[in-house]
Amino acid sequence: MACAQAYAADTFVIKDIRVDGLQRTEPGTVFTYLPFRVGDQYTPELGAAAIRALFATGLFKNVSIRTTGNVITVVIEERPVIANVDFVGTKEFSKKDLVTSLKQVGLGDAQPYNQALIERAEQELKQQYLAKGYYAAQVTTTVTPLERNRVDVTFNVQEGGIAKIRALRIVGNHAFSESTLLDQFSLSTPGWLTWYTKADQYSRAKLNADLESLRSYYQDRGYLDFRIDSTQVALSPDKSSISITINVHEGAKYVVSGYELEGNYLGLDNEFRALVKLKPGDTYSAKALNDSVKAMVEKFGVYGYAFARVQPAPQIDRKTHEVSFSIQADPGRRIYVRHIDIGGNTRTSDKVIRREFRQFEDAWYDADRIKLSRDRVDRLGFFQNVQMGTQEVPGTSDEVDLDMQVKEKPTGLLGLGVGFSSANSVSFNASVSQDNIFGSGNNVSLSLDTSHYYRTIALSSTNPYFTQDGISRTLNVYYRTIRPYTSQGNNYKIVTPGVNVQFGVPFTEIDRVFFGAGFEEYSLNLAPGAPASYISYVNEFGETAHGFPLSVGWQRDSRNSALVPTDGRYQRANMDYSPFGSLRYVRATYQYQQFFPLSRFTDVAFNGEVGWAHGLNGRPLPVFKYLYAGGIGTVRGFQQSSLGPHDAQGNALGGAKMLVGDFEYQFPFPGTGVDKSIRMSTFLDSGYVWGENEPLHLADMRAAVGIGVAWISPIGPLKFSIAHPIRTRPGDQTQTFQFTVGTAF
Structure with a gap:
């Protein structure tokens, strides 16, 4: 003492x-x-x-x-000085994390020894373990005297086991099943993935959040008198398991009897009335009412009233179980945008960002244009995060400044790919691209494919603002070598150098039309066993052919994200027309993608593609311009470009007509919650290719089902899929597992 x-x-x-x-x-x-x-x-x-x-x-x-x-x-x-702090028996936490935690209570190397601090440190360690569900954890301390009035402090920990939620019950529910209500919870009893999600480990904060989710679930379905009477959390005597019982009172279900709009709606009452999501006779929902108010505020913002006040006032009749409400609106003053400030772009020039804006300075505040501006900057793909805020201008009541803050991300990509199949199918490819070279917004890429069947080196450059009006220009130079997709191999080789230029003209915010021209040459080297169609083509037109294709295309993209779309539509049509040279043909393709959100976390995606090609001036369609299907991007489960007609040697010939249809159900990877950086899907792919003189029969379509994972990982985008063919014919070449990975630099 x-x-x-x-x-x-x-x-x-x-x-x-x-x-x-x-x-x-x-x-x-x-x-x-x-x-x-x-x-x-x-x-x-x-x-x-x-x-x-x-x-x-x-x-x-x-x-x-x-x-x-x-x-x-x-x-x-x-007082003795602590020479060293050590831990024995700690597995759940690293010693570094524990040392950092104890320093917060004043205990650490070279600090004076104080028994009161030791006791506080023991309690801190116990709290750390309790937060992780180790309710049986025990902590004891050993103090060892040293020379020069120093001591070593050792914390001996017996962690015990994690207390798991063995029972989670809801009592008093009648309108909804217990399983439906427990689906709203983040906590759960042990399952096949809870070792990763830790959802079976009790946390008071998590339970409180789950109770709020339960309350919102009922109130959004008309149960305004819903209440939670009690929550009982019981720990087993051996502190290894927890039982949670939640007693609820549902009350009556309320419906909407009517509503009124009050205040100033700019003479557009009918437009604002259409935004009200609750109608007489509907089940009352607080969420639907709040969504209606939010939509009205955004509507006022479109007309420049950035600080409009919209307030709902529900009136509850508990005798009739009806709810009426009024919505009071005060638009305030029309607001103008004085300045647009941009910050955080350490690499990308201001010009690259500002040219995507559709809200202009000195114009009235338009919420739709501001959102569109933010989305267009985000869709550039140059930034990890894009935030838009408003700042009031001191001394004025009708002006604001817009403040956009961006966070740069690596825009270079080193892509590596590998594919495996059941029939001698191992292929590698690589690409290097820079989507924002020198911060200019321009793209330069170099791709290299070294597979046995398809070898290419291609250089591409895109200037998205070749003109100030947003007309883009893309230059492509390539050299390809194509061999047959067959196990016999090496019975022919196609060598193709080429160059083309393409211009993209924006017609609307989501529509762009493309025009282009190019030069291409094909050298066909045949060996014994080459396909008869190739031999016939060489006999008629020679080993070398060239053409000057003209191209026209159209693209419409209304997806909510180009990287991880969950809603919206994408369409692309393209036609190549080569009326000059020895290669004379027309080739057209059309792709349609649609994303339907089913919930906040899941969606259904459809991808369809059709293709048609035909020779001109009485000439057959050049064998180099055949359409192909099978493999990544078309029909997973089948070897790349293997679907369609084959010759007697098993060579895939391609065709002049193509039809592909893919369905996917996309959902978060189990245990990751709302994290969109990693998603899982189940899919059904189908498709086929027919020859120029073959009738198109849907009965010929091949199909496969499988599962896939897409992960925007720290090392870059990664995708893989496992497919199982369910509709095949003898001689089809299958491909089971595929993945691609990219590395940012």
């Missing part, structure tokens, strides 16, 4: 001050805390104040003051 004594009852003038008992502390540190100096008048009150000040430092175990004549001696007994 610490003691403090002052042996002086008389006052005197201090002649000298001495310090006795120091081992590590400098004498100057002691003098700093003394309220007197040599030459001062000493009093017992000053002695007591000196002792209190020295104790307050926490450095000393005992302090006393003795006087001999006019000399004061401060006698010190220092």
